[in-house]
Amino acid sequence: MLTVEQAADRLAVSRTTMFALMKDKVVPSVLVGRYRRVPADELTAYIERLIAEAGRC
Template sequence: MNQPRTMLTVEQAADAIGIGRTTMFALLKSGEVESVLIGRLRRVPVSAIDGYLGRLVAEQHGPSEVEA
């Protein structure tokens, strides 16, 4: 059984939203996208990507267009 991933590598997270690895690391460093360390591995929860994209749309289009 193949379940959807809940955690992504930095590269997978960057690819998921169509940005480069360096840009994703900058978003992680600034705290705009949350991540966790599992041992020495940096992982990005899918929910953190969804939250970031939701905030980005809300900032650029306002809440009325997001709800529509």
């Protein structure tokens, strides 16, 4: 599980952009107590989708 900040760092985006991706359900996240977390495998899957889409262009 990654914090929002860690996930944003891996994507090289801002926290605001990361929260928008989670809100739009582009990147799944879960609540752990009071904190939002991003499963590492879900972030990897999102990155792989981006790479696959870029390859189709």
